[in-house]
Amino acid sequence: MTQILVLTTGGTIDKLYFDALSQYQVGETVVGRVLATARVTHPPRIVELMRKDSLELTGEDRTIIAQAVAEAPESHIVITHGTDTMADTARALATAIPEVLESKTVVLVGALAPARFAESDAPFNLGMAFGAAQSARPGVWITMNGQVFDGRHVRKDRAIGAFVGN
Numbered sequence: 001m002t003q004i005l006v007l008t009t010g011g012t013i014d015k016l017y018f019d020a021l022s023q024y025q026v027g028e029t030v031v032g033r034v035l036a037t038a039r040v041t042h043p044p045r046i047v048e049l050m051r052k053d054s055l056e057l058t059g060e061d062r063t064i065i066a067q068a069v070a071e072a073p074e075s076h077i078v079i080t081h082g083t084d085t086m087a088d089t090a091r092a093l094a095t096a097i098p099e100v101l102e103s104k105t106v107v108l109v110g111a112l113a114p115a116r117f118a119e120s121d122a123p124f125n126l127g128m129a130f131g132a133a134q135s136a137r138p139g140v141w142i143t144m145n146g147q148v149f150d151g152r153h154v155r156k157d158r159a160i161g162a163f164v165g166n
């Protein structure tokens, strides 16, 4: 059975609403709960790397993500990530660890509405990411909007709130 690693970095997928502060913050990851609800029988290893909105991610953070990918024994890896700079991280991985990506399939995924929300896109997006992580060839990919994108040739179009290939 394919062993999958999930690295969580934050983003809206794990956000929750703090009433007293009237704002959203990244909370404890809900990926495990989403997978339990989906009756995933062979649970992945989940490692919470950071809890950041992706607009706050630094070069150092991206080095930490690349190291976690490179050092993982698993060769099928899903990274949960905010959508605003998801394409930047995908390209950073492709540049930092090209030799690692010759043998590992890495899929970045996020959600435009928190997984804690009833109408969130998170469960569908995570499902897509798990499918792609097990079936796409080695490299870095982004799954959003029901599509699988080459992580080196994709951008988020903020005007339409969706990812487009480029």
Ligand code: GLU
Residues within 6 Å of the ligand: 010, 011, 012, 013, 052, 053, 054, 055, 081, 082, 083, 084, 085, 110, 111, 112
């Ligand atoms: N600024 C947020 C982020 O990139 C955008 C919403 C999202 O998480 O996708 O983390």
